[in-house]
Amino acid sequence: MNKQNSPLVQIKDLNKSYRRGNQIIPVLDNIVLDIDEGDFLALMGPSGSGKSTLLNLIAGLDQVDGGSIKIGGVEITSLSESELAEWRASHVGFIFQFYNLIPVLTALENVELPLLLRGLTRKERREHSALALELVSLQDRMDHYPRQLSGGQQQRVAIARAVVTDPTILVADEPTGDLDRTSAEEVLQLMARLSGDLVKTIIMVTHDPRAAKKARSMRYLDKGVLTDAPEISFTECL
Amino acid sequence: MLLKLVLRNAFRHRLRSLLTVLGMCVAILAFALLRTVIGAWYAGVEASSANRLVIRNSISLVFPLPLSYRDKIRQIDGVKTVSYGNWFGGYYIDRKNFFANFSVDPESYLSLYPEYLLPDNQKTAFYRDRKSCVVGRKLARRFGWKVGDTITLTGTIFPGKWDFVLRGIYQGRDDTVDENQFFLHWDYINETLKKTVPRRADQVGFYVIGIAAPELAAKTAEAIDRTFKNSRAETLTETEKAFQLSFVSMSETILTAIRLVSFVVIVIILVVVANTMVMSVRERAGEYAVFKTLGFGSFYLSGLILGESLLITGLGGALGIVLTFPAAKTFAAAVGNWFPVFKVEALTLYLAVAAALMVGIVAAVIPIWRVASVRVVEGLGRIG
Ligand SMILES: Nc1ncnc2c1ncn2[C@@H]1O[C@H](COP(=O)(O)OP(=O)(O)OP(=O)(O)O)[C@@H](O)[C@H]1O
Ligand SMILES: [Mg+2]
Numbered sequence: 001m002n003k004q005n006s007p008l009v010q011i012k013d014l015n016k017s018y019r020r021g022n023q024i025i026p027v028l029d030n031i032v033l034d035i036d037e038g039d040f041l042a043l044m045g046p047s048g049s050g051k052s053t054l055l056n057l058i059a060g061l062d063q064v065d066g067g068s069i070k071i072g073g074v075e076i077t078s079l080s081e082s083e084l085a086e087w088r089a090s091h092v093g094f095i096f097q098f099y100n101l102i103p104v105l106t107a108l109e110n111v112e113l114p115l116l117l118r119g120l121t122r123k124e125r126r127e128h129s130a131l132a133l134e135l136v137s138l139q140d141r142m143d144h145y146p147r148q149l150s151g152g153q154q155q156r157v158a159i160a161r162a163v164v165t166d167p168t169i170l171v172a173d174e175p176t177g178d179l180d181r182t183s184a185e186e187v188l189q190l191m192a193r194l195s196g197d198l199v200k201t202i203i204m205v206t207h208d209p210r211a212a213k214k215a216r217s218m219r220y221l222d223k224g225v226l227t228d229a230p231e232i233s234f235t236e237c238l
Numbered sequence: 239m240l241l242k243l244v245l246r247n248a249f250r251h252r253l254r255s256l257l258t259v260l261g262m263c264v265a266i267l268a269f270a271l272l273r274t275v276i277g278a279w280y281a282g283v284e285a286s287s288a289n290r291l292v293i294r295n296s297i298s299l300v301f302p303l304p305l306s307y308r309d310k311i312r313q314i315d316g317v318k319t320v321s322y323g324n325w326f327g328g329y330y331i332d333r334k335n336f337f338a339n340f341s342v343d344p345e346s347y348l349s350l351y352p353e354y355l356l357p358d359n360q361k362t363a364f365y366r367d368r369k370s371c372v373v374g375r376k377l378a379r380r381f382g383w384k385v386g387d388t389i390t391l392t393g394t395i396f397p398g399k400w401d402f403v404l405r406g407i408y409q410g411r412d413d414t415v416d417e418n419q420f421f422l423h424w425d426y427i428n429e430t431l432k433k434t435v436p437r438r439a440d441q442v443g444f445y446v447i448g449i450a451a452p453e454l455a456a457k458t459a460e461a462i463d464r465t466f467k468n469s470r471a472e473t474l475t476e477t478e479k480a481f482q483l484s485f486v487s488m489s490e491t492i493l494t495a496i497r498l499v500s501f502v503v504i505v506i507i508l509v510v511v512a513n514t515m516v517m518s519v520r521e522r523a524g525e526y527a528v529f530k531t532l533g534f535g536s537f538y539l540s541g542l543i544l545g546e547s548l549l550i551t552g553l554g555g556a557l558g559i560v561l562t563f564p565a566a567k568t569f570a571a572a573v574g575n576w577f578p579v580f581k582v583e584a585l586t587l588y589l590a591v592a593a594a595l596m597v598g599i600v601a602a603v604i605p606i607w608r609v610a611s612v613r614v615v616e617g618l619g620r621i622g
Contacts, residue, residue: 061531061614082535089533096618100528104246109239114532116239 007034014067029224040195042215051205093162095172099154101146108142132160152183172204188214244545262554265507270562272500273586281579285414286478288452293445296474302441316458319448321346328391339420353411360406371402374417512601519605527617547602555594
């Protein structure tokens with residue numbers, strides 16, 4: 001992780017629209033966004049403004065219509081479907097609103113999952129996963145299945161799964177959206193620590209101003225246009 | 239770990255999986271049993287020797303041939319041994335106790351059928367005593383007969399009660415040999431007929447000919463039939479195999495129907511398993527999307543789905559195959575008298591395994607295709 005002068009994520013003139021029947025719905029309109037390494041960026045905005053769409057594009061889950069996304073020097077818009085999958089496996093950690101753990105796998109096995117694509121030995125995988133679970137303070141829940149864990153604990157397992165491969169960026173779509181206040185607090189604290197202590201680059205979509213406050217920087221998306229956070233709406237939410 | 243995942247996925251819905259496994263098991267069992275029935279039908283054909291020809295009356299099997307043909311047949315080129323016999327058609331105690339019983343010329347007949355293994359002392363005892371008989375091992379076991387017992391058969395074609403002393407019990411050289419037959423002396427019957435119904439004496443139902451080599455079959459058969467052309471009773475000579483086949487072909491339509499049903503059973507279970515797989519995979523669409531998000535390619539996802547499908551069909555199939563043996567045994571006990579040889583053939587097992595594999599693979603195709611074609615974002619959308 002050597003410090004670079006240029007931003008880790010460089011987005012230029014990004015456009016994305018969806019087609020519904022013969023109607024074209026523009027979702028993202030000429031987005032320009034730079035994210036520095038180690039930043040913890042909160043992306044806010046009303047429902048339907050295109051936050052998830054933008055996040056999915058950055059994470060290499062969807063194809064752009066136009067523009068460029070450069071992450072760690074790689075132009076991901078020019079990667080093929082399978083190259084993109086490979087790139088995701090080694091560069092992106094995912095945290096979802098509904099945790100999305102595999103219910104038939106234990107906490108440890110869930111964390112181990114992304115390491116299967118890494119050509120590690122079984123022992124190495126176990127060690128890495130155990131370490132990641134320790135990071136989220138769940139080392140004593142390794143053998144629990146998701147249904148035996150609370151929402152907050154499940155989300156922490158999901159975070160362990162996201163960081164276990166030591167990805168370039170972490171993307172989180174409303175990670176506290178389904179959690180009560182205390183659990184949300186824990187999860188946010190954890191993410192802040194990941195960004196602070198471990199210098200992880202995090203991009204988080206959220207509706208929750210409390211969550212946004214934990215972030216280092218904040219951007220606001222409205223009807224597909226990206227702006228700096230307007231003070232008014234931010235305080236309004238509080 | 240992925241194997242573990244396959245295993246756990248397969249039994250996530252325990253009841254559903256168990257029912258599917260059970261269905262698969264029953265289907266494979268039915269398939270194997272139906273195939274075994276077909277095999278049993280052809281057993282006589284399989285067991286027939288290429289070195290034997292059967293001569294019968296060209297009109298029909300129920301018309302006899304004169305015994306006087308014997309010496310003429312002997313002189314024909316290619317003929318090595320001549321034996322003859324009659325369908326005796328007797329029953330033991332009750333008409334329902336069906337088994338095949340033939341009056342034959344003992345020495346020549348047994349020399350033509352080396353696959354009936356009989357100790358030498360029993361053989362000579364049989365030859366020496368005109369009122370004796372030999373029976374197959376299974377038949378003896380069925381009625382509890384022991385060597386030395388006197389067995390009374392009631393004749394249907396040759397009326398009256400006939401006593402035979404059991405002089406020997408033969409064993410098949412391998413399990414394709416029919417061990418449910420009863421052989422008695424043609425002479426014994428013939429002598430009685432001479433006294434009672436002389437016009438029916440000196441007649442045989444069939445000749446069995448031993449030839450030197452299978453290649454001679456066609457030529458020899460033709461020569462025999464030519465010899466008796468335009469005589470009192472014209473002959474039809476064919477290989478034992480063709481002779482046995484003429485029995486089977488009578489029921490060819492039924493066999494075709496059974497064969498068809500055995501395939502229909504497989505198609506039905508295919509639809510059932512495919513449906514289970516489609517349901518399971520649809521329920522887990524979100525999970526597969528997570529796998530894709532994490533960078534797992536179609537290769538892994540196909541493996542997961544195919545593995546699960548194969549696990550279910552494999553389990554059911556294996557269970558079905560294992561159960562085929564006791565089921566076939568029970569079935570044979572119930573109808574064994576009609577099927578002298580009722581055994582599960584290796585080919586049947588291979589076919590059953592192939593069918594189970596095929597069902598497993600084909601049932602996975604639709605869900606694999608669905609999962610592969612769903613885009614990650616849409617897949618995630620179902621849960622997000
Ligand atoms: N696959 C799709 N096909 C068509 N339209 C879509 C698709 N995905 C999203 N959209 C549309 O794009 C717009 C932006 O969606 P997006 O999910 O990015 O919003 P969001 O800001 O994340 O909203 P929320 O806060 O409710 O999650 C919405 O109008 C949505 O209807
Ligand atoms: Mg969203």
